Amino acid sequence: MHITVCRLAAATALVTLLASVADAHTILASIKTDGKQYGVGECIRTWWKNPAGPVQDVQSLDLRCRTTDMDGSKTKTCPVSAGSEMTVTYVRVLKGDKGVISQSHTGPVMVYIAPLASNGEGDVWVKIYEDGWTKESNEWGTDRLIASKGLLTFKIPANIKPGNYILRTEVIALHNASSKGGAQLFPNCIHVQITGTGTIALPAGVAIPGYYKDTDPGILYKRKKFGDNSNYIIPGPPLYKGSGGAPPAGGPTAGEPTSAGPQNAVVPVPTSKPACIKKRSKKRSRKRIDF
């Protein structure tokens, strides 16, 4: 199935159609950058055959962008200023009032960047944002994503060389991750043209797919639903040092493991759950393997 009409409305209809199987899951619906909003068919790559469904085979090419636009040729490039904050929106279905992702689907949230010319092939993916589990609040990145009504804000590296890049956002649900192949990964890709006066080229990154293994401690993980998850290790390479705005100290993979909690972003943390989530516990027709 192809989403040949790359417009939000058409995609919305498709997602609604598939909502009975996909509504526990999540999809990137829009981005906001430099005050402008863009949807799917603009600079977000079109969704794949099962729009909101997860990727569970970490060796699959679908892990890269979860798209039918494999070479990126159908996707436009949106302008964004280096050093600016960009906000993307994850939604469960595209009705605007249907929540973000099932509350059971807890796990980390990440953002990567790679040069667009690479089409994401090779050791090119550099991690610029991550949000795992935090002890203080006993919350996952996905909890914060739900609390912010699906909005994820991160910073475009300030000193990055201007040019075209792919941003790859990723949500990982760990509710079934205690068995191999059980983790559910929700990546999406955005094409951006970064403007500015930076001079720093991206360091070498990692291959996606390739770098993740189904035995990685961040992929194969027995989540404690109400317990301490401070032994959780977010998958992927260390966070890129340059992502916070300071130029990298040098070296091909400047970066080091980071402490728990959202990095490089201001994530709103409301004290109560949004009302839209409470309505989610109605009967579901299809098989559920949430817990």
Ligand SMILES: [Cu+2]
């Ligand atoms: Cu699921």
